Amino acid sequence: MPDRLIYLDHAATTPVRPEALEAMLPYFSEQYGNPSSIYRLAQEARKAVDEARQKGARILGCRPNEVIFTSGGTESDNTALKGVAFAARQWGTHIITSAIEHHAVLHTCQFLEKFGFQVTYLPVDGEGIVDLRELEAAITDQTVLVSIMYANNEMGAIQPIAEMGALIKSRSRALGRSIAFHTDAVQAAGALDLNVTRLGVDLLSLSAHKFYGPKGAGVLYLRRGTPFLPQQQGGSQERFRRAGTENTPGIVGTAVALELAVAEQEEVSRRLSGLRDRIIREVPRRVPDTRLNGHPTRRLPNNVNFSFEGVEGEPVLLGLDFAGICASSGSACTSASLEPSHVLTALGLSADLAHASLRLTLGRDNTEADVDYLLETLPGIVARLRALSPLARSAD
Amino acid sequence: MPDRLIYLDHAATTPVRPEALEAMLPYFSEQYGNPSSIYRLAQEARKAVDEARQKGARILGCRPNEVIFTSGGTESDNTALKGVAFAARQWGTHIITSAIEHHAVLHTCQFLEKFGFQVTYLPVDGEGIVDLRELEAAITDQTVLVSIMYANNEMGAIQPIAEMGALIKSRSRALGRSIAFHTDAVQAAGALDLNVTRLGVDLLSLSAHKFYGPKGAGVLYLRRGTPFLPQQQGGSQERFRRAGTENTPGIVGTAVALELAVAEQEEVSRRLSGLRDRIIREVPRRVPDTRLNGHPTRRLPNNVNFSFEGVEGEPVLLGLDFAGICASSGSACTSASLEPSHVLTALGLSADLAHASLRLTLGRDNTEADVDYLLETLPGIVARLRALSPLARSAD
Amino acid sequence: MASMYYSELALDHAESPRNVGVIQEADGIGVEMNPVCGDLLTLFIKVQDGHIADAKYQIRGCAGATAASSVLSELLIGASLEDAGRITFQSVLDALGGLPPSKLHSAALAEVALKKALAYYQSRGTR
């Protein structure tokens, strides 16, 4: 590997930040008690979990007992959708989501379709935004759940969640029945407002490893009174809403990382959106036939997504990897399912352009020098690959 | 807290052993890549996960791709039961389990009852063992799943899983249809044989924090060809059978801890069963009206479970905690559900005797000196509490 | 157990319960049992000049029940009958510095036993 390692794949995962790891360490082998036990050793763990819950509640602007700790974003999304759908199905079996959700939501919707639910997948415009009027039009008197992601993991588009929340609330009042509103905020944490009252959501998913917390840990916010059938049965943990011995270190690390991410949010976002905009401006100057995917401004401060015409994404990633740069692509050749990104095709991209995509997602450790290096490195890689191609404009 | 801390609650949880923690540490902040990414940073994580899977497979005697990493024993149990039940329901809707399963199995069965399944809860004899003939008699041509725990978490009774496996296979051959057999082996790891072929099981659950691995990590063995509907939808992780970004450190720690627990199994079991038998022999000599719960010999090498007539378990635990000893009880007053242990009542104990229970579960760090101290401390605590009681035999 | 923080004071009462025992010629006796968890409290009072001259009890139950009984006995000794009649589970909780939510029934146990002991005394007529 080259000496330098420039990590530009923070949407995939992030390193655990030192403050979080340090807070976690005592709970592996010293304060290892099971939080459900009554002796003092275990009550230390119980206290740590309770404090983490309070931190989470402060950030979400909710009651501590509306915070459920899970094993990650995928579990939070699954539990949110299945939990509401199965609890509410006597009132209706219609669910609304969008075409650009993470698979944790989309595949859960397909699972629910097997159980008799009908799902509307709202389209997005060419820049990745869901139209409020389409959402409004999709709501029927059978609708029990709307799940729209806050910010997209591939091309960073930010949805107008607060407006949607208000709309759903007013439609639901008009219909005289409650419609639960879930948002997958996995990519939003540390970048966007997470206050559940301002957002008007009833459920919200987070995943710790996306904000410098540990893998295998997540949060589900569940508003009191929302219809909910727990999806993991067993002991009485999490007030019976998510059974299983608490992952004390994971929970502690989640809370510490979330608190710090939110505290630094403004400053980090400002800095990263500067780097982002420089990449968005400079790469197309240096690489012909580059297309920016997603909305130019309503996008996450750390997200860049390009398609380079005529180039497969995977060898671009490998070329970058050789140069010490970590990035990702919506190409089928980088996914186990061998399908091109459903998000990029939902924007209207051809399969070819989806295969040709490159996602760069910045993080708190990235610097201007990293961007310099990227801008030096990337154009040559793309040019070299284009030169191999039978579709290349013949050089002369 | 007193200077000494004697932990006798290893069935509740165990500390992460140093070898496991050390193996985990690099994967938090250094080898933090998402195993699904294609650059080398991430492939280090992928390799670690693959190696952990191979270790697990060696111990279970199965193929690596029959090993699924989960978030713990509760998820493994839930996924096993729901995964099979929902996949097999076109062939039948009958499930057999036992009355003494962990809530992760029992409450999952109740969940499945809401979805139209019928569940038979096999009773146990006074020493906690399921009768093979009752199992045989319970199998009908509607039966799709049998789930019987390997070793009980409260009173340590060990079920004849291999015999059950053979029985189920022969009944299933006679019926000309497959019946999946799951065992909750959460308490068995590190004490009993885990070879899935010898056991004749199709699914098997483990929880890492019960064998000196991390909390929030578990294993589900799923035999190839077993009907199975995945229960966590999302990405392609775990070959689509359990979506969600892999908890790399948790997975690595699980495998290291499991491998060591199995390597040390014989020696540790021999030593702990010596300590166990000394407690079982000595406590009744020093504490009148003590009853041993569970089978005298077909029990886990580390498990002791007594009932002290006329004494509530909770203040015994507090008294022990004051003396620096961590233990647990099947008393309602130590459970969030305010119900006495369903396991002890299934043995035929009155609610009073279930409330009066004390569980001591030994672990690899316990010594003869710990047992000495327990034997010195416990009788006085019970005597003091009995002296308070309106039911005490009047002292004279 | 969701959240089981006994206060220091409650733990102290549970470990060293005050005034345990039987009053042989009690003026009031109250026996109360919690059918769910089997806690059993027997409360004895001795009345003199309209005041509780002595209070003793026997308890089988969890630490919360022992602490509640113990602190109740302290509240009672020396109290006027009128004041004793005003003691509720809340007085017991306050005197203990609280009990965990899952132990509130322990304080209720103490209140009911007291009500029964006072009723027993009243039913015998003042002497």
Place this chain on the structure above:
Amino acid sequence: MASMYYSELALDHAESPRNVGVIQEADGIGVEMNPVCGDLLTLFIKVQDGHIADAKYQIRGCAGATAASSVLSELLIGASLEDAGRITFQSVLDALGGLPPSKLHSAALAEVALKKALAYYQSRGTR
């Protein structure tokens, strides 16, 4: 991507593909595309005295496809037509030291393009 270990050799071919280019007066041309992921390979061969005198290609696709094409060109140059006719995706895999399971189609792409190039050559009649 479930398990994506390119061998060192495959990576080397992908990074520095051999024999890239066009043979202007090729004796055989084979064009093959993988409809799923869009990989596109154009293979050119030059035949002399019953042997493959030269082989070049252009490729748009993933690194696996590039490596497969590159190693195929190496296998071809100097081979008799008979030997060239026996080259399969397995020969390509063996020469690369394997490809990840999800990239087997890249080797297949190379095989098919070769078959097409040889058929093209045969259809023109020997010269």
